Amino acid sequence: MVEFIDIGDVSAAEIDRxxxxxxxxxxxxRQLIDATIRTEVDADTVAAIREQIDGATAALRSRQIDGPFGVRFTTGGERLPWGNPVIGLRNPIAPPLTIEHGDDGTVYADFELGAAYEGPPGHVHGGISALIxxxxxxxxxxxSINPRFTGTITLRYLxxxxxxxxxxxxxTTRxxxxxxYATGYLADDEGVTVEAEGVFIEPKWARG
Incomplete structure (x- = not known):
């Protein structure tokens, strides 16, 4: 069973903070990851920066939760999937996507992928396309009530x-x-690059 963590009656102002x-x-x-990939500074500079990064990491680890972040929610119903690798506010490997809901029932996101997501030179890794x-x-x-998780998903790389x-x-098609059942696509400035269709299933533990 997937665990959702109730963090209690947290105000909107506190969530914004x-x-x-x-x-x-x-x-x-996120910017550090990009800079790490593309930097050409000398070895002494790298060593000095590593020391700074290790110090920052130690400071952050001085107070942290055990295990994964999970999906947290407030008593008011706001979900905080902040560790998610696609939309996570606190996850540096997430682009992150901001999901928008269209009046026609579609969901969509406009975002940017840089050096950290490269597969073929200058292009997005196919696994990242699949993830998104x-x-x-x-x-x-x-x-809006219960989750549905991936049963099957098929992708066609154009x-x-x-x-x-x-x-x-x-x-959603039906x-x-x-x-x-859902379909979707990924597109760059020249048009659609990947098409997808999938079946998503409500897990047993979420069924009333």
Whole structure:
């Protein structure tokens, strides 16, 4: 069973404060990852920076939770999936995506992928494309009450996806009991690069 952690009656103001603390930290580390990949500084500079990073890591570890972050929610119903590798506010490996909901029932996101997500030179790793599409199809397939998790997902890679500004979009095609069927795509500035379709299933523990 997937564990969702109730953090109690936390106010919207406190959630905003926490966003203001940890979101910029993740963005700073995100920039550090990009700089680490692309830097050409000399060995002495690298050694000095490593010492600084190790010190910062030790400071952050001086007070931390055990295990994964999980999905936390407030008594008011706000979900905080901040450790998620696609949308996580606190996860530096997340782009992160901001999921938008269209009036026509679609969900979509506009975002940017840089050097940390490269597979073929200058292009997005195919596994990253799959990660993003799995998430965005799952977002549209889930309902407002219970989650639905990936049962199967099929991807068709039409051509390599360029690094840079990208758009992902998904819609539900039909629902049958505990199953939802969704389709979607990933696109760069030249058009669609990857198409996806999947079946998403409400887990046994979430069924009323």
């Amino acid at each position: 926490l966003r203001g603390v940890y979101g910029p930290l993740a963005e700073s580390v 599409l799995d998430h965005i199809l799952g977002e549209v397939a889930a309902n 051509r390599p996806t360029r690094l840079g500004r990208l758009h992902a979009e998904a819609m 629902s049958e009991g505990i199953k939802s």
